[in-house]
């Protein structure tokens with residue numbers, strides 16, 4: 001049957017939606033997807049779902065609009081080999097550079113090739129989160145918590161090893177993307193909650209099994225950093241309330257690092273990772289100083305700056321926060337960088353002017369970080385982008401990434417690569 005233009009568009013939209021569902025930054029895969037960036041007021045996933053329903057649009061319809069929206073003119077020159085690749089650039093400053101990964105990217109030759117040319121580190125976007133590694137059926141059967149890596153994780157581990165990539169582990173103890181049953185008697189949410197001792201035992205078991213299984217499978221030495229705790233603090237300086245803190249108490253954070261320090265090899269740096277870091281720098285600095293063992297030895301090696309930013313953000317404020325965090329003496333890593341056009345809840349259109357602005361933002365941000373690394377102001381050994389193309393980004397309506405929907409490099413790419421002439425602006 002012949003399809004009308006509208007039908008074709010709709011099918012293309014539906015197909016793209018399907019593909020997006022498997023992408024590493026997929027909002028649909030990701031209950032954390034909408035929680036970022038508002039300093040004073042967090043939008044919960046439920047609120048977001050409600051807002052989406054209120055617009056009366058299905059995901060496919062939204063995607064259809066996104067795909068049919070014309071991308072603004074990009075750089076005339078699209079040759080990625082024109083300057084230094086990202087990994088050559090960062091290597092000059094003693095740093096690794098990474099992207100988040102799902103099997104979607106490694107199964108597509110053109111994307112796979114860009115990853116190999118530009119990056120030397122990867123972080124699984126979803127597949128090492130508690131939701132993905134904890135096996136409810138086996139836990140119930142064996143009467144104890146069981147960690148099992150899924151097929152996608154196995155494929156990515158194999159790929160990383162074959163292609164000589166380093167890995168950031170993400171993430172162990174988190175309030176989100178963690179199964180509810182983990183906190184209940186008999187690993188069944190129909191039962192009541194477990195008590196403090198049992199939850200601590202489960203936390204220890206999860207952390208131990210992750211490192212043991214990676215070692216048994218021969219992948220442990222690929223990892224150079226691991227996010228032990230993700231997003232535990234609020235912008236007002238209070239601890240985020242969640243099942244971990246409610247059942248164990250506020251020292252759940254200390255125990256998470258205590259166990260990770262016990263089971264991870266010395267070669268893996270242990271990280272606390274958070275977003276809105278520019279508004280939480282003092283809180284995070286105070287917190288990490290408490291993470292010492294009985295002999296005063298630090299249990300943590302680094303602080304992860306998620307860096308989910310906007311082109312409207314003030315870079316001076318950001319660098320001040322980076323320097324405050326650097327004063328802890330710990331290593332720093334940028335762990336999930338993306339720079340949205342516009343501001344929170346107000347996406348900027350991907351016009352040529354806005355895309356040039358984004359190129360400049362990426363240029364200035366990365367320049368400022370590299371300068372501080374070179375001057376010894378901060379110890380930053382890696383920077384990871386949260387995806388490659390706008391099509392795969394969890395914030396795709398803000399066009400935040402280095403590559404456009406067709407995987408063409410944007411001004412943003414050239415800005416990040418410190419290729420000033422091609423980054424869309426002149427000084």
Ligand code: GLA
Nearest residue numbers: 025030032033230306336394
């Ligand atoms: C947070 C998490 C990431 C990811 C993003 C959204 O930043 O740390 O794992 O879920 O949200 O894609």
